[in-house]
Amino acid sequence: MKNSFIIKADICYSKNSKEIKTYKDSYLVCQDGYSKGVFKEIPDIYKSLEVYDYSGNLVLPGLIDLHVHAPQYKYRGLGLDLELLEWLDTYTFPEEAKYSDLNYAKDAYEKFVEDLRDSSTTRAAIFSTLHVESTILLMDMLEKSGLITYVGKVNMDRNGADNLEEKSFDESSENTLEWLKKIDGLYERTFPIITPRFIPSCSDKLMENLSKIRKEYNLAIQSHLSENQNEIAWVKELCPESKFYGDAYDRFGLFGGDYKAIMAHCVWSNDEERELLKKNKVFIAHCPNSNMNLSSGIAPVRKYLDEGQNIGLGSDVAGGIHLSIFKQISDAIQVSKLYWRLVDQTCKPLSIEEGFYLGSLGGGKFFGKVGSFEKDYEFDAIVLDQTAWSCENLNIRQKLERAIYMSCDKDVIHKFVRGRKIF
Amino acid sequence: MKNSFIIKADICYSKNSKEIKTYKDSYLVCQDGYSKGVFKEIPDIYKSLEVYDYSGNLVLPGLIDLHVHAPQYKYRGLGLDLELLEWLDTYTFPEEAKYSDLNYAKDAYEKFVEDLRDSSTTRAAIFSTLHVESTILLMDMLEKSGLITYVGKVNMDRNGADNLEEKSFDESSENTLEWLKKIDGLYERTFPIITPRFIPSCSDKLMENLSKIRKEYNLAIQSHLSENQNEIAWVKELCPESKFYGDAYDRFGLFGGDYKAIMAHCVWSNDEERELLKKNKVFIAHCPNSNMNLSSGIAPVRKYLDEGQNIGLGSDVAGGIHLSIFKQISDAIQVSKLYWRLVDQTCKPLSIEEGFYLGSLGGGKFFGKVGSFEKDYEFDAIVLDQTAWSCENLNIRQKLERAIYMSCDKDVIHKFVRGRKIF
Numbered sequence: 001m002k003n004s005f006i007i008k009a010d011i012c013y014s015k016n017s018k019e020i021k022t023y024k025d026s027y028l029v030c031q032d033g034y035s036k037g038v039f040k041e042i043p044d045i046y047k048s049l050e051v052y053d054y055s056g057n058l059v060l061p062g063l064i065d066l067h068v069h070a071p072q073y074k075y076r077g078l079g080l081d082l083e084l085l086e087w088l089d090t091y092t093f094p095e096e097a098k099y100s101d102l103n104y105a106k107d108a109y110e111k112f113v114e115d116l117r118d119s120s121t122t123r124a125a126i127f128s129t130l131h132v133e134s135t136i137l138l139m140d141m142l143e144k145s146g147l148i149t150y151v152g153k154v155n156m157d158r159n160g161a162d163n164l165e166e167k168s169f170d171e172s173s174e175n176t177l178e179w180l181k182k183i184d185g186l187y188e189r190t191f192p193i194i195t196p197r198f199i200p201s202c203s204d205k206l207m208e209n210l211s212k213i214r215k216e217y218n219l220a221i222q223s224h225l226s227e228n229q230n231e232i233a234w235v236k237e238l239c240p241e242s243k244f245y246g247d248a249y250d251r252f253g254l255f256g257g258d259y260k261a262i263m264a265h266c267v268w269s270n271d272e273e274r275e276l277l278k279k280n281k282v283f284i285a286h287c288p289n290s291n292m293n294l295s296s297g298i299a300p301v302r303k304y305l306d307e308g309q310n311i312g313l314g315s316d317v318a319g320g321i322h323l324s325i326f327k328q329i330s331d332a333i334q335v336s337k338l339y340w341r342l343v344d345q346t347c348k349p350l351s352i353e354e355g356f357y358l359g360s361l362g363g364g365k366f367f368g369k370v371g372s373f374e375k376d377y378e379f380d381a382i383v384l385d386q387t388a389w390s391c392e393n394l395n396i397r398q399k400l401e402r403a404i405y406m407s408c409d410k411d412v413i414h415k416f417v418r419g420r421k422i423f
Numbered sequence: 424m425k426n427s428f429i430i431k432a433d434i435c436y437s438k439n440s441k442e443i444k445t446y447k448d449s450y451l452v453c454q455d456g457y458s459k460g461v462f463k464e465i466p467d468i469y470k471s472l473e474v475y476d477y478s479g480n481l482v483l484p485g486l487i488d489l490h491v492h493a494p495q496y497k498y499r500g501l502g503l504d505l506e507l508l509e510w511l512d513t514y515t516f517p518e519e520a521k522y523s524d525l526n527y528a529k530d531a532y533e534k535f536v537e538d539l540r541d542s543s544t545t546r547a548a549i550f551s552t553l554h555v556e557s558t559i560l561l562m563d564m565l566e567k568s569g570l571i572t573y574v575g576k577v578n579m580d581r582n583g584a585d586n587l588e589e590k591s592f593d594e595s596s597e598n599t600l601e602w603l604k605k606i607d608g609l610y611e612r613t614f615p616i617i618t619p620r621f622i623p624s625c626s627d628k629l630m631e632n633l634s635k636i637r638k639e640y641n642l643a644i645q646s647h648l649s650e651n652q653n654e655i656a657w658v659k660e661l662c663p664e665s666k667f668y669g670d671a672y673d674r675f676g677l678f679g680g681d682y683k684a685i686m687a688h689c690v691w692s693n694d695e696e697r698e699l700l701k702k703n704k705v706f707i708a709h710c711p712n713s714n715m716n717l718s719s720g721i722a723p724v725r726k727y728l729d730e731g732q733n734i735g736l737g738s739d740v741a742g743g744i745h746l747s748i749f750k751q752i753s754d755a756i757q758v759s760k761l762y763w764r765l766v767d768q769t770c771k772p773l774s775i776e777e778g779f780y781l782g783s784l785g786g787g788k789f790f791g792k793v794g795s796f797e798k799d800y801e802f803d804a805i806v807l808d809q810t811a812w813s814c815e816n817l818n819i820r821q822k823l824e825r826a827i828y829m830s831c832d833k834d835v836i837h838k839f840v841r842g843r844k845i846f
Contacts, residue, residue, distance in 0.1 A: 074813070077824060077825045077827075078817075078821055078825065080824075081774060289757075292758070292761060295772060297761070298761065298765065330744075333503075334715040337716070337717075338715060338718075338721065338758070341719070342720060342721065343765055389500070390534065394501075401501050401502075402501065405499075405500035405503075406499075406500050406745075
C-alpha cells in the first residue's frame with residue numbers, strides 16, 4: 001500500500017493544549033498517509049507493513065510554520081536594529097525588489113526550500129514577493145520538496161518602494177489573477193493563498209478586488225495584524241472609518257469567518273479585535289523571535305489560549321532569525337515568562353505542553369487534521385537524533401523539553417509529510 | 424618563539440562598548456601569547472613567524488563566560504518551570520548532591536569541559552559544588568583543556584538540602600582551606616575563587632571566615648545578587664541590618680573594592696546597590712537566558728553601560744540553556760529591546776557593537792588585558808567557519824551579526840588561549 005508503514009520509536013504528541021501523550025518504544029502506524037495511532041505491539045491487521053526501526057530516537061508530529069517570508073531568508077540575522085516600518089523600508093523592500101530577477105530568485109529560493117525541507121517544519125504558510133514568475137518558481141520548488149505549503153504572491157499597490165510596488169489596484173489584481181491561472185492544476189501539495197501584505201500596502205480598491213478573487217477561487221487569506229504600535233497608528237490614519245486594525249480587513253471580507261485566515265503577530269490586539277479574531281476563527285501566528293528583534297513587544301498568548309483562539313507559531317524570517325519552530329517554541333515560553341513578570345501577573349507563563357501544542361497541533365489545525373498522531377490525522381512526522389544532548393536516561397517528556405530548547409534542526413534525521421518519506 | 428605566530432583572516436574586535444574595529448584579509452600577530460595588533464601587510468620584524476592562513480574565515484577574540492555552574496550542565500534544558508528558589512530546591516540541590524560521588528563527577532565534568540573547550544568561550548568563571556575532591560577533579564580537567572578559568576568550591580552552611588549542605592560554618596571554612604592547600608601550585612591556567620553560593624546559603628559566621636580566607640590568599644570572589652524578587656525579600660529577612668542585598672556581602676568585605684568580584688544577575692539592583700557596584704568596581708555577570716527561563720526579569724543593561732559599570736555576560740547554565748556566549752549576546756540584545764518597549768523607554772536597546780563588547784572585552788577585563796586584539800592584550804582568539812550561513816558577500820560587521828544570531832558553537836574551528844593553540 002502506498003504511504004503505509006510503521007515507525008518504531010519513542011513517540012510524543014499533543015492531545016490538546018494542556019496534555020501530551022508519550023509512548024516509550026512503541027509502534028506508530030501510517031496507512032495511506034493517515035495515522036492509525038500508536039500501539040505497544042503491532043496489531044495483526046498491520047503486521048504486513050514495513051517497519052522503520054528508529055528505536056531510541058524521538059518521533060514527533062512535524063512542526064508547523066504559520067508565517068514565513070521566503071524572500072527574506074537570504075538576509076536573516078542582519079539589520080535588526082530598526083522597528084518594523086523603518087526596517088521594511090530600509091532592508092526588506094530593497095531585498096524583495098530583487099526577486100523580479102528570476103536568476104536571483106532561483107538561487108535564493110533554492111537555499112530557502114532546501115533548509116525548510118531539512119528543518120523540523122512539515123507545513124508552512126509562506127509569503128513570496130509581488131512578482132508572479134518568481135512566486136511560481138518558489139511554488140515549483142516547494143512542490144518538489146514534498147512539504148505541504150500555502151504560498152502567497154504578495155499584493156501591494158501603495159506605500160512600497162519605487163521598485164517594489166504594483167502601479168495600481170488594477171495591476172495588482174490582474175497579476176493575482178494571472179498567477180492563479182498559471183498555477184491552476186499544477187500542484188498537489190502547494191496551494192495559493194491571498195496575501196495582501198498589510199493594510200498600509202493595499203488600497204481600499206485593491207482590498208475589494210482581492211476579496212472578490214478570494215471568493216471566486218475559494219481561497220484562504222494571510223496577512224499581518226497589530227504587530228507594532230506605529231503601524232497601528234498608521235492604519236488608523238489610513239482607515240479612519242475602521243474601528244480597529246482587524247476591522248480594516250473585515251470590512252472587505254478579508255478576515256476569515258467562513259474561510260481560513262492567518263493573521264501574523266497580534267501583539268497589540270485590543271479586546272474588540274480579539275473578539276473578532278475569535279468569532280471569525282482567524283489563526284493567530286505568534287512570532288516571538290521576530291517580535292523581540294523588531295522591538296514589537298510580547299503577544300498575550302496566555303489570553304489567546306484561555307479565550308480558545310486558533311493559534312500557532314510563525315518563524316517570520318527575517319524578522320525572526322531561525323526557520324526552526326523548536327526555536328519559536330522556546331522563545332514563546334521564554335517571553336511568556338517575561339510577560340508574566342513584567343506586564344501582567346494574571347497571565348501565567350506557558351508550559352512545555354502548551355509551547356509544543358502551539359508548534360504542532362495548534363498551527364496544524366489550519367491545514368485540517370494535522371499536527372497529531374491521533375487516529376485519522378494526516379501523517380506528518382519528524383525523527384530526531386538526540387545523541388548529542390545526552391538524553392539516554394531521560395523520559396520522553398524530558399526528551400521533548402531538550403528538543404525544544406536545544407534543537408537547531410540539524411538533528412532532524414527523517415521526515416514524513418502526509419505519509420511520504422521526504423528523507 | 425613559543426606561542427608566536429600570525430593569523431591571516433577577516434578580523435574583528437571591540438575597541439570599546441560603542442565601536443568595533445574590522446579588518447578584511449589582514450594579519451593578526453601573536454608574540455609570546457600577546458597580541459601585537461592587526462596589519463594589512465606583515466611587518467618586517469614578524470616576517471619569520473609561522474602564518475596560519477584562515478582567509479575567508481572570521482576571527483574574533485575568545486568570548487568570556489563570567490558565570491556558569493559546571494555541575495548543572497548535565498540537566499540543562501530541563502525543569503525550567505519554576506522560579507529561582509523552588510528551582511534550586513527541586514532540581515539543583517538534588518543534582519549537585521551527586522557530586523560527592525567522584526565517578527559521577529568525572530563523567531559529568533568530562534562532558535562539560537569538552538563542550539566548553541569546543542565552544543566560543545576562552546575564559547570562564549565557574550561554580551563547582553561544595554565538594555572538595557570533585558572540585559579539584561574539575562580544575563584538573565580545565566587545566567588540561569588549555570582554557571583559562573576561575574573555579575570556586577561552593578560554600579553553603581544553611582538553607583541547603585539534607586545531602587547538600589556543610590554542617591557548620593567551621594566545616595565549610597575548613598573545607599575551603601583544605602581545597603586551597605591541596606591545589607596550591609598545581610595550575611597555570613586555573614585559579615581558585617571564593618564562592619559563597621548566595622546570602623541565603625551562608626551564615627554570618629561563614630561569611631566572616633570566607634572574608635578572612637579571601638584576604639589571606641588574596642583571592643577574587645564570585646556570587647549571586649538580586650536575581651529574583653522573592654530572593655531579595657528573603658535576604659532582607661535573613662539580614663535585617665543590611666541596607667540592600669549587596670550590602671549583605673559588603674559588610675563582610677565580600678563585595679569587591681581593592682580585589683576582584685563578580686556578581687551574577689543584578690536584575691533588580693536598586694540605586695544604592697548600583698552605586699556600590701560601581702564604587703567597588705564589581706563585575707556584573709548579565710545572564711539574559713537564565714533570567715528568562717527562571718522568570719526573573721530583565722536586567723537594566725543600558726543603565727549599567729551608561730553608568731560605566733564593569734559588566735560582561737554569563738551563560739548561567741543550567742538556569743541558562745546554552746554554553747554559547749554568542750547566544751547570550753543575542754539574548755542580551757533581544758531582551759534589551761523588550762525592556763525598552765515594555766519597561767522603560769529611556770533605556771535604548773543594545774546595538775550589535777554593545778552586545779559583542781559585553782561578550783568579549785566587557786567580561787574580558789575581569790581577566791586583565793583580555794578580550795581584544797589591541798596591542799599587548801593577551802591573545803585569545805576563535806576562528807569561525809561561516810560557510811553554512813552564506814556569508815560570502817557580507818562585510819565584516821555583517822559577518823559578526825550573523826555569528827551572534829546564528830552560531831551554535833559547532834562553527835568554532837580553531838581556538839587560541841593566551842597564545843596556545845587549543846585546536
